[in-house]
Amino acid sequence: MKVYNTLSRKKEEFVPLEEGKVSMYVCGPTVYNLIHIGNARPMIVFDTVRRYMEHKGYEVNYVSNFTDVDDKIIKKANEEGTDASVISERYIAECKKDMEALNVKPATTHPKATCEIDGMIDMINTLIDKGHAYAAEDGTVYFKTRSFAEYGKLSHKNLDDLRSGERSLLVSGEDQKHDPLDFVLWKPKKEGEPFWTAPWCEGRPGWHIECSVMSKKYLGDEIDIHAGGEDLIFPHHENEIAQSEAANGKPFAKYWMHNGFLNIDNKKMSKSLGNFFTVRDISEKYDLQVLRFFMLSAHYRSPLNFSAELMEAAKNGLDRIVTSVSNLNFLMESADEREMSETEAQLITEAKGFVDKFDEAMDDDFNTADAVSAIFELVKFANTHADAASGRAFLQALKEEIVMLSDICGLIVERKQEMLDEEIEVLIQERQEARKAKNFARADEIRNILTDKGIILEDTREGVKWKRA
Ligand code: AMP
Ligand code: ZN
Numbered sequence: 001m002k003v004y005n006t007l008s009r010k011k012e013e014f015v016p017l018e019e020g021k022v023s024m025y026v027c028g029p030t031v032y033n034l035i036h037i038g039n040a041r042p043m044i045v046f047d048t049v050r051r052y053m054e055h056k057g058y059e060v061n062y063v064s065n066f067t068d069v070d071d072k073i074i075k076k077a078n079e080e081g082t083d084a085s086v087i088s089e090r091y092i093a094e095c096k097k098d099m100e101a102l103n104v105k106p107a108t109t110h111p112k113a114t115c116e117i118d119g120m121i122d123m124i125n126t127l128i129d130k131g132h133a134y135a136a137e138d139g140t141v142y143f144k145t146r147s148f149a150e151y152g153k154l155s156h157k158n159l160d161d162l163r164s165g166e167r168s169l170l171v172s173g174e175d176q177k178h179d180p181l182d183f184v185l186w187k188p189k190k191e192g193e194p195f196w197t198a199p200w201c202e203g204r205p206g207w208h209i210e211c212s213v214m215s216k217k218y219l220g221d222e223i224d225i226h227a228g229g230e231d232l233i234f235p236h237h238e239n240e241i242a243q244s245e246a247a248n249g250k251p252f253a254k255y256w257m258h259n260g261f262l263n264i265d266n267k268k269m270s271k272s273l274g275n276f277f278t279v280r281d282i283s284e285k286y287d288l289q290v291l292r293f294f295m296l297s298a299h300y301r302s303p304l305n306f307s308a309e310l311m312e313a314a315k316n317g318l319d320r321i322v323t324s325v326s327n328l329n330f331l332m333e334s335a336d337e338r339e340m341s342e343t344e345a346q347l348i349t350e351a352k353g354f355v356d357k358f359d360e361a362m363d364d365d366f367n368t369a370d371a372v373s374a375i376f377e378l379v380k381f382a383n384t385h386a387d388a389a390s391g392r393a394f395l396q397a398l399k400e401e402i403v404m405l406s407d408i409c410g411l412i413v414e415r416k417q418e419m420l421d422e423e424i425e426v427l428i429q430e431r432q433e434a435r436k437a438k439n440f441a442r443a444d445e446i447r448n449i450l451t452d453k454g455i456i457l458e459d460t461r462e463g464v465k466w467k468r469a
Contacts, residue, residue, distance in 0.1 A: 001056070003225075004301060004365045006233060006256040007154055011365050016224050017254065022053050022060045023219040025253070027211055027228035027236070028110070030067040031091035032076045034278040035098055037291065037306060038229070038262045038269050044292050045259045045300040045366075046227050047104040048409055052362050055408050063218045064107040065211060066092050068114050069204055074193055084194050085114070098279040101288040103410045109218045113210040117196045120205045120213045123247050124185045124198075132246040136176035139188045139201025145181040148242040154256060155234035183239055185209050208239040215252075216244065226253035230301075233258055260303045262295075269306070277306070286311060289412055293318040296368040296409055317376070321406060321413045324379040328386055328399040329414070335392040344394035347385050351401055354378035358405050368409065375405050419453045428457070428464050 001014040016022050026046045029039045043064075050060050068088035077084040092112070099106070124141055127133035132147045145151050145159070152159055162181060184206035189195035195202045215223060221244070228237065237256065244252040263269055269276045282291050294314035298304045340348070354374050361370035382398045399414075406413040427446050434442040447457055454469040 001363045002365050003255050003257065005254075006258050009156070012255070014255070016058070017222055020058060022058045022225065023223040024050065024060060024062050024225040024227065025211065025215045025219060025223055026062070026064040026107075026226075027232055028064040028066050029095060030070045030072060031088045031095060032070065032073040033091060034280050035091075035095050036269070036276045036278050037282060038276070040098070040102060040279050040291065041262045041295055041300075041304070042227065042229050042259050043099060043104045044102060044295045044410070045368075046257070048296060048368060049225075049227075049257070049366055050105065051408050051410055052366065060108075061219060062105075062107045063109045063111065063214065065214050066095070066110060066112045067207070067210065068092065068112045069194060070207065078192055088112075088114075094280075098283075098288075101283060102279065102292050103289065103412055105410075111214045111218060113205070113214075114194075116210060116213050116217065117205065119217055120186075120209045121196075121198050123209060123213050123216070123243065126247045127185065127243065130246065132242075133185055134178065135186075135200040138176060139186075139203060140176065140184060141186040141200050142177055142182040143185050143239070143242060143246075144178070145183065145242065146179060148246050150245070151181075151242050152238065154241055155238050157234060157238070183208065183235065185243075208236055209243060211236075212240050212243040212247070212252075215240075216248065221248040221250045221252075223253050225255045225257055227257040228259075230258040230260055259300045260298075262304050262306055264306050266305050282311075286315060290315045290318055292409075293372075293411060296411075297372055299365075299367055299369050301365075317372075318411065318413075321375060321379055321402065321411070324382055325399055325402055325414050328382065328395050328402075331386055331388065331390060332392055332395045332399075334388070335390060335395055338391045338393070340391060340393045340397070344391060348394065348397050351378060351381055351398060354381065355401055355405065358408075362408070371405070371409070375402065375409075378402055378405065416453055419450075419455065424450065424455055424466060428466060431457075432464065 002011040003014045004011045024046070026042060029035050050062050053060050066088070069084060073084050073087050077087045080087070096106075124133060127143065128135065128141070131144070133141055133143050135141045152162070159181065186198060186200055186203055186205055186209075188201045188203040193204065195204055215226070226237065226240070233256075241252050261268070264275045264277070267273070267275060279288065279291070282288065290311060291314075294306075294311055295304065297314060297317070354377050357377070358371045358374035361367040361374060364370075378401060382402060386395055386398055403414055427450060431443045431446040434440070434446065450457060450466070456467050456469050458465045458467075
């Protein structure tokens, strides 16, 4: 499996630090509003990376933060006359709803910056002790950028070029930096802002330190993959590297992955231009699976243009897969129960060729555009070869391949039919009777039927209880 590493600007063979395991940190949203479709791109893209790795057998520890202390959150809280935490909790809940609708798996851990302040203070202390940071008179703590010799290695920037670009800061007189390149680790509180007690002053952290700290706490000093949108390469990720490597004395992330930007009508999507859509806006017109499919139809590193025509094309593309699966289901209802014929077995071997094509595309730096094409080819193949004369086993095998590949992309192409309460009760009753009659095979079979339909059974002392997953 090859992964493009922003650090080396090359595709590299993926070799995890620990065999069979992947540790992955994805910078999450600042929660002051409903997420927009640009924020959804890294969520969908890196969820797909995770799903593919899990499919390959890796155990993935996936951490994605919520930035819940920030100027924009505080501004919104002041406008509404409430606490910053009320705003951030509201939009974390809304973000989780959008993620679920996009079929983005919850992270193994979703840490919040405000719950990790002690860790941030510890890391800042370490940086001061090691001579990489200093506190100014007003209590602001700065990272001494020039003390980290490799600064600029991710964004491929040269410190002296940066310095000439930042000249305006030198004359601003607004801060007490020793060098205009130094960046904030901790800043003093201002009127109306949340604050925490720290050795330097009452205040709050700068933005970059949270990710270094959360990544270390939940994944360790060295991790496999660190990811986010390409706008984060500089300064956010460059600063994270400086903080983590200076504090821990070890390389931070082995692979740095960045998604390209989502534009609207070929223009940069921006709140100030008013040309942005929230995920919620899109959900009014489309099933969010269509948005997910649209995002995966391009390579994750390419810029992607959002337009009504492209969304319609995505809708049609997804429909083709869904229709093929429902057609296979329909044929299966009346299909012969016989074993696969030789010809059918041969066709399934041929169909696996499309699965190999899918894997090849994904192994090449997660080329979802080509992977989706392989699904289309498989669908076309299924549509050509499945008919009323096909056996059930053959139809089932074809369907399983399509559903498996779609599932790796996080695309739901088969809606489980909702079961009515009465149907569930009847099956539970039958299961009880089967158990009494010691017919455990039938009892297990019924449990499996219910699990497939998303019904969870719980055997309690008062009897069997059930709920929908
Ligand atoms: P933010 O809330 O601005 O920190 O963004 C959260 C994540 O969304 C980061 O990984 C950003 O890089 C990413 N992001 C923001 N806008 C876009 C966009 N228009 N296209 C792609 N990714 C974006
Ligand atoms: Zn981050």
